[in-house]
Amino acid sequence: MRKIFLVEDNEAIREILEIFLTSENYNVKSFATVEEFAARDVCETPDLYLFDVMLRDGSGIDLCRQIKEDHDNKNIPVIIMSAHAGLGHFENLCEPEDFIAKPFDIDHVLEKIRNLLN
Incomplete structure (x- = not known):
C-alpha cells in the first residue's frame, strides 16, 4: 500500500482527503501543523508528500524545500495545494512535482497522485 503524508x-x-485517499487504498498520515509534521517519525518515509501552502504555523513551500534539500527524501514527489497562488508563484522557492489549485475536484487530485506514483 502506497503511503502519503498530508499536511x-x-x-x-484534511478529513475529506484522508477518507477519500484511504478508500482508494492509500495509507494516509495527516498532520494539521508544521509542528506536528516536524514531530513525525523521520524513519518512516512516504511515497508522496501533499502540502498546503498556507499553514497556521508555517508554509508548505518551506516544507517542500526541506524535503527537496534532504538527500534521503529529495526523490519523493511533492504536490503543493493552494487557493491563493499558482505554480509560478513558488517555482523558484521549491520544485514540487505538481500543483493543485483549491477548490479542487477530488478525482483530479487522485489522477495527479496516481500519475506520480505509477
Missing part, C-alpha cells in the same frame, strides 16, 4: 490545516479538507 493541511483545514480540518474539513
